[in-house]
Amino acid sequence: xxxxxxxxxxxxxxxVMEELIHFHDHALMIVLLISTLVLYIxxxxxxxxxxxxxxxxSQEVEIIWTILPxxxxxLIALPSLRIxxxxxxxxxxxxxxxxxxxxxxxxxxxxxxxxxxxxxxMIPTQDLNPGxxxxxxxxxxxxxxxxxxxxxxxxxxxxxxxxxxPALGVxxxxxxxxxxxxxxxxxxxxxxxxxxSEICGANHSFMPIVVEAVPLKYFQDWSTLMxxxx
Ligand SMILES: *[C@@H]1O[C@H](CO)[C@@H](O)[C@H](O)[C@H]1NC(C)=O
Ligand SMILES: [Cu+2]
Numbered sequence: 001x002x003x004x005x006x007x008x009x010x011x012x013x014x015x016v017m018e019e020l021i022h023f024h025d026h027a028l029m030i031v032l033l034i035s036t037l038v039l040y041i042x043x044x045x046x047x048x049x050x051x052x053x054x055x056x057x058s059q060e061v062e063i064i065w066t067i068l069p070x071x072x073x074x075l076i077a078l079p080s081l082r083i084x085x086x087x088x089x090x091x092x093x094x095x096x097x098x099x100x101x102x103x104x105x106x107x108x109x110x111x112x113x114x115x116x117x118x119x120x121x122m123i124p125t126q127d128l129n130p131g132x133x134x135x136x137x138x139x140x141x142x143x144x145x146x147x148x149x150x151x152x153x154x155x156x157x158x159x160x161x162x163x164x165x166p167a168l169g170v171x172x173x174x175x176x177x178x179x180x181x182x183x184x185x186x187x188x189x190x191x192x193x194x195x196x197s198e199i200c201g202a203n204h205s206f207m208p209i210v211v212e213a214v215p216l217k218y219f220q221d222w223s224t225l226m227x228x229x230x
Contacts (some may be wrong), residue, residue, distance in 0.1 A: 001133060001136060001192075001193040002166075009021050009024065009166065010166050010167045010215060011167065012125065012167065012169070012187075013166045013167040013168055013187060013188060013190055013213070014167070014169050014170075014185050014186055014187055015082070015185055015186045015187060015191055016086065016087055016168075016169040016170075016184060016185075017166075017167060017168060017169030019083050019086065019169075020083060020169050023079050023080065023083055024191070026076075027076055029039055030072060030075070030076065031203070038065075049182055057090065060166070061200070069194060087169075087182075089183075090149075090151055090181060090182075090183045091149065091183075092149060093146040093149045093150060093151035093183055094145070094149055094150070095110075095112060095144065095145065095148060095149075095150045095151070096110075096111050096112055096150075096151045096152075096153060097109070097110055097111070097142065097144070097151070097152050097153070098110075098111055098152075098153040098154075098155070099152050099153070099154050099155075099163045099174070099209075100155055100156065100157055100174070101118075101143070101154075101155070101156035101157065101158075101160075101161025101162075101163065101174035101196065101202060101207070102156070102157045102158060102161075102207075103119045103158050103159060103201050103203070104196075104200070104201065104202075104203035104204065104206055104207040105119055105120060105122070105207050106119075106120045106138075106142075106163070106196075106207060106209060107119045107120065108120060108140075108142050110223070110226075111153075113115070113223055113227060114224070115226075115227055115230035116223060116226045116230060118140045118226075119140065120138045120139065120140045120141065120142065120209075120210070121138060121139050121140075122135065122136075122137070122138055122139075122207060122208050123137045123138060123139055124205050135192065135205065135206065135208065136193045136195075136208045136210070137210065138208055138209075138210045139209070141191070141210040141211065141212040142210065142211050142212065143211075143212045143213075143214060143219060143222050143223075144186055144211060144212070144213050144214075144219065145186075145213070145214065145215065145216040145219035146186045146187065146188060146189050146213045146214065146215055146216070147185060147186070147187065147216075148185065148186075148216065149183055149184075149185050150183060150184055150185070151181055151182070151183045152170070152173040152181065152182050152183065152184075153179055153180070153181050154173070154174045154179070154181070154182065155174055155175065155176070155177075155178060155179050155180070155181050156174035156176045157176060158176060159176065159200050159201060160173065160174065160175060160176070160198045160199075161173075161174040161196050161198050161200045161207070162174055162196060162197035162198035162202060163182075163194070163196075163197075163209060164194045164195065164196070164197040164209065165184075165192050165193070165194035165209055165211050166194060167184065167190075167192040167193075168180050168184045168192055168194075168211065170184050170194075171197055173198060174198070186211070186213035188213070189213050189214055189215060190212075190213055191210060191211070191212050191213075192210070192211045192212075192213065193208060193209070193210055194208065194209035194210075194211070195207070195208050195209065196208075196209070
């Protein structure tokens with residue numbers, strides 16, 4: 001989850017998020033260089049006495065300020081496209097979970113286990129236990145194993161929602177009547193929080209997403225328990 005008044009991204013908990021943060025820093029570095037250069041040129045131009053009112057064009061300068069921005073755009077576009085296609089790839093998922101957006105809660109179906117399906121409601125503020133996060137905690141978390149490719153099938157029952165977990169680098173629109181998929185690998189155990197990210201009505205802010213990543217052994221214990229309950 002984000003800290004109060006946090007600047008920047010949450011710590012990456014998946015390889016894709018690592019890549020995204022890398023790319024963000026790369027793009028920001030270029031922005032910084034361009035801003036510095038432009039600021040320098042502005043100051044140099046307003047403070048110099050070397051002016052010439054009769055210059056109308058200059059081929060050399062035109063060529064430079066056309067080619068240079070084009071080259072910079074390519075330097076941004078190539079790594080961007082690399083991540084875009086990387087995120088699209090769903091390679092051999094070990095587990096598939098269906099996440100369904102409702103007004104106003106998420107429900108999860110573990111399609112590999114058939115009987116494992118549950119709703120995930122936000123815990124109201126007055127019912128929170130010490131240490132739980134207001135407007136983020138849910139009654140039933142989505143539990144996944146660490147270091148295993150997990151596929152999430154995302155859809156909605158009523159209106160548009162969006163299933164998003166920033167630390168895992170995942171955000172997928174949930175569209176009624178359509179099924180979309182996304183995938184992630186949780187690289188470390190932890191509890192990762194997200195929120196519905198498509199305005200979906202009055203309680204849009206009150207349908208958080210909680211992914212609990214645990215080592216495979218514990219995931220097996222959990223799924224066995226869930227199957228016994230079912
Ligand atoms: C699935 O998600 C991708 C990426 O957001 C999007 O381009 C595509 O149109 C979606 N497919 C459907 C069927 O909604
Ligand atoms: Cu929603």
